[in-house]
Amino acid sequence: MAILEAVKLSKAYGKKKYALEGINLNIESGKIIGLCGPNGSGKTTLIKLAAGLLTPTGGELTIDGKAIGPETKAIVSYLPDKTFVPENMKVFAIIDFFKEFYADFDINASHEMLKRLDIDGSETFKTLSKGTQEKVQLVLIMSRKAKLYLLDEPIGGVDPAARDYILSTIISNYNADSSVIISTHLISDIENTLDEVIFIKYGKLFLHSTSDEIRENHGMSVDAYFREVFRC
Amino acid sequence: MSWKFDDGTPIYLQIAERIRAQIASGELPPGGKIPTVREIAETAGVNPNTVQRALSELESSALVASERGNGGRFVSANPDVLYKLKHDLARKAAFDYVYRMSKLGFNRSEAQNYLTEIKEEK
Amino acid sequence: MLRKVIKHEFLNTWLQYAVLFGAAIFLPALVYLATQNVIERDQNTFRILVAVLGGSAVIIVTLAWTTLGFEKDFTTKNAYLYHTLPVKMSTFMISKTLFFIIWSALSILFTLLCACFSVMDFSVFPRIFDYIAHNLQETDTVGEFVMGGVWVLRIILAFITLYGLNMAGYAFGHLFGKHNRLGEFIFIISIIILYLFYSYILQGFTNTLGLRSNAIVFYVDFAVGVIVTIAFCIFAHHVFTKKLNIL
Numbered sequence: 364m365a366i367l368e369a370v371k372l373s374k375a376y377g378k379k380k381y382a383l384e385g386i387n388l389n390i391e392s393g394k395i396i397g398l399c400g401p402n403g404s405g406k407t408t409l410i411k412l413a414a415g416l417l418t419p420t421g422g423e424l425t426i427d428g429k430a431i432g433p434e435t436k437a438i439v440s441y442l443p444d445k446t447f448v449p450e451n452m453k454v455f456a457i458i459d460f461f462k463e464f465y466a467d468f469d470i471n472a473s474h475e476m477l478k479r480l481d482i483d484g485s486e487t488f489k490t491l492s493k494g495t496q497e498k499v500q501l502v503l504i505m506s507r508k509a510k511l512y513l514l515d516e517p518i519g520g521v522d523p524a525a526r527d528y529i530l531s532t533i534i535s536n537y538n539a540d541s542s543v544i545i546s547t548h549l550i551s552d553i554e555n556t557l558d559e560v561i562f563i564k565y566g567k568l569f570l571h572s573t574s575d576e577i578r579e580n581h582g583m584s585v586d587a588y589f590r591e592v593f594r595c
Numbered sequence: 596m597s598w599k600f601d602d603g604t605p606i607y608l609q610i611a612e613r614i615r616a617q618i619a620s621g622e623l624p625p626g627g628k629i630p631t632v633r634e635i636a637e638t639a640g641v642n643p644n645t646v647q648r649a650l651s652e653l654e655s656s657a658l659v660a661s662e663r664g665n666g667g668r669f670v671s672a673n674p675d676v677l678y679k680l681k682h683d684l685a686r687k688a689a690f691d692y693v694y695r696m697s698k699l700g701f702n703r704s705e706a707q708n709y710l711t712e713i714k715e716e717k
Numbered sequence: 718m719l720r721k722v723i724k725h726e727f728l729n730t731w732l733q734y735a736v737l738f739g740a741a742i743f744l745p746a747l748v749y750l751a752t753q754n755v756i757e758r759d760q761n762t763f764r765i766l767v768a769v770l771g772g773s774a775v776i777i778v779t780l781a782w783t784t785l786g787f788e789k790d791f792t793t794k795n796a797y798l799y800h801t802l803p804v805k806m807s808t809f810m811i812s813k814t815l816f817f818i819i820w821s822a823l824s825i826l827f828t829l830l831c832a833c834f835s836v837m838d839f840s841v842f843p844r845i846f847d848y849i850a851h852n853l854q855e856t857d858t859v860g861e862f863v864m865g866g867v868w869v870l871r872i873i874l875a876f877i878t879l880y881g882l883n884m885a886g887y888a889f890g891h892l893f894g895k896h897n898r899l900g901e902f903i904f905i906i907s908i909i910i911l912y913l914f915y916s917y918i919l920q921g922f923t924n925t926l927g928l929r930s931n932a933i934v935f936y937v938d939f940a941v942g943v944i945v946t947i948a949f950c951i952f953a954h955h956v957f958t959k960k961l962n963i964l
Contacts, residue, residue, distance in 0.1 A: 377961075416800050428808040432958075433695050437803035447797035464723055464802050495956070527640075534636050537643050539635060555597065555641045557711075575645075577604040582604035 364428070364541050366392045366511050367413060371422035374408050382408040383566045386422070392510070393539040394555055397574075397585070398546040400563035401593050406546040407444070409563070410513045413544075414441040415505060427510060437466065440509035444516040448497055450489035454499055456484065461503055473506035480528070497521055505532050512543040518552055530556055552587040560585055597640025606641060610649035616675070618658060618670055619684050626672035629659060718804050722812045731743070732819055733782065733914035741775045741827045745835035750847075768835035772828035783817045792887060796963045806957050810950065811886060818873065834864045837876040865933065869937055874942050881949030882908060887954035915941070 367508075369388040375381045383405045390396060400405050411417045412424055427434040448457050454477065462470045475537045477484050480498050486495060497520060504512065519527045533543055534556055545553060550560075554574060562569040569592065574585050581588050600609050632650065636643040641683040650668060657676055661668045661704045671677065696706040748767045752760045790799050791809070799809065833839045856862050886904045893900035923934050 382711065393644070395644075411963070414801055416797065416961065418959055418961050422709075433803040433805050436801055441801050443797055445797070447795075447801075449795055449798065460725070463725075464718075464804070493665070517811075530640060531637055534640070534643065535633065537633075555600060555639070555645075558642050558644050575607060576647075578605045581602045587602055 365389050367426055367544075368428075369409075369422065369435075370413065371420055372409075372424050373421035374405075374412060374417060375420045381566050382562075383412075386568050388561070388568065388571065390542055390544070390559075390594075392542055393537075394542045394558040395533065395537065396542065397543045397553060397557040397560040398544055398563065399548065399550055399560055399585075399589055400569075404563045405566040406514055406563055408513050408566075410441070410546055414439060414443075414513055415513070423430065431439055433470040438510040439513060440504045440507040440511070441513045442500060442504040442515060445521065446488075446500065448488045448496070448503075450498060452488050453484070454486055454488060454491075455484040456569075457488065457499075457503065458484070458506075461506070465507055467534055469506050469508060473502050475575050476502040476506065477489065480525075488512065494521055494525065496574065498525060501529060501532075505536060508541075510541045512541065512544065514545045516547055517545060518547060526552060550589050551584070554585045557578065557585070562589065598638075601696060602691050607645045607648035607652065610635070610639065610646060611642065611652045615658065615680065616651065616684070623670050623671050625674075627670050629668045629670060631667060659660055719811065721810050722804060722808055723815065724764035726812050726816055730782070730786070730816065730820075734779070734823070737775060737778055738823065741771055741831040742834045745771055746837075749837055751834060768832040771831040771835065775828045775831060777823050779907070783813075783820055783880070787813055787884060788887055791957065792891060792963070793851050800961065800963055804835045806954055809952060813881045814877055817883075821876060824920050855924070864935065867936070870937055871942065874939070874946060877944040878942055878949070881946045881953070885949040888953040891956055891962070892960060894962065904905045918960045 367388065367390040369386045372383060372386040372388070373381060374383040386409065398409065400406050408417065410421055413426060413431070418431075424431060426439060429435050433587045452460070458470060458473050461473075462468045474484070476500075480502070482491075482499060482502075483493060488499065491499065497517075499546055502518060514533075517529055519570070521529065530553060533545070537543075545551060545557075557574050559571065559573050559575065577583075577585050577588050583591075597687070598610075598613070600606050614623065614629070618625075623629060629650075630638070632643050632646045635641075635646045639646070650659060654668075658671050658680060660667050660671060671685070693703060693706055696709070697703075701709070745767050745778065750765060752763045755763065789795060790813075790848075829841060833841060840870075852865070856865055882905070886901045886908075889904035890897035890900035890902075919934060919938060926934065
């Protein structure tokens, strides 16, 4: 059963500027998928459409067969590349907030992750460093037992150790009922964790294949192939 | 932390290679248990599906089998299978050696001489 | 979900209003005590000044907090958080409107109290109660009774209409993307102009139709209010669900 299905999905701003055009996509459960493309290619637009922050201008998008709405938001866990926690909230408070509104939130897992990352839950969010804020947000998103995780540039601004932790959390969280879509342009770091990759070029779907196929057909890593496809 | 992989070949094949080498060297003893898909995935920093594919590959050559009723996978205890593996790998190592020596301009007998010359320099 | 949303809305806002309303009675009382020994003419000046400024401040600040609170949660700062929660937009709108009614009503009460505390004269309250009691006594016919009830409903509706206007204004502005302030402005100004026209026309009818048809005009006006309020809410809901663009 496809966890995400897009049929001729388009998003335009104004009459002419298309951020996404005619995207046809089918994503199965139990996959870790890389969403790759240069800045401005439409990756974030696609993710925000799936998260429900944007509405399509054309085509259809369904999650677990349902239209985007409260039902899909209950099974989608979205990590934006900006801060979304209200700055005056304490870390423990936002965790309790998530626990209250998301039935699939595992509060014990969240507390454990905070401990592992050495984060003090009684701190106010705005007093934390940027890196720590990103880690807190990651903890919130990964503590949910969602069917679809949408991670928008999760490793960009984080130190290498945290990067490793993020990737090993994604791997250890893996189960056959959920999928993870990671949008990034730092492919070499995450390539080994990806089942499939999606390349988006100028708002259009350029490629959706497995990383194995890319290696077999092109004899190079996904990162190298990406550089070739998107050569300036 | 994670394993290093070559760019040109699918990762699952490289993982299978690596496990094959571990079996041949005895690191994973015959009849012994193999770490789970999840454990290998986390250690290698690799997608669990990829690990699954690697293990299926090994299962198809009978090097590895999942015991019915018993969770997890085990290295084959069949001496013929292990014998074949060791000798396949040895043959490959030998070919590699000869090939590399020929690139340096040494023919086969010269290459062989080199082997006898190198005593057990531990 | 509505209960959870209401609970969180309360937890997020109660403190600022407690401070505002507390100050609204504490500061005038302070000024009253501080001006005890001042000559009467200046004493009155001070106290009336505090009453007027204080009272206006309470209302203006409450209005600002409640109207801007919608923007903060749904179009700017907290939009990412709220729009990804598994909660229907209608639930959020109901909660915000409910709290608008509560905080506004309290602000009116505390404006009165602020004035009272400035001069330590609370006689306005018995007078209000007398006025209501008197009107209730004067109600003989069923028609008058119903009209009285509808008057109460009208007051509550007015609050809902106002907040509906606020939400619809933000919704209209949201359609303008980057130029959302312009859109909000155009919308509010247009509605105000339309309302002025409407009042003028309604006044005209009342004058020409005479006293007996006052009731008809009254009910028509109420019905228009209900329709307009529903229209505002439906429009805002539509924009924030089907035309949402949180950038």
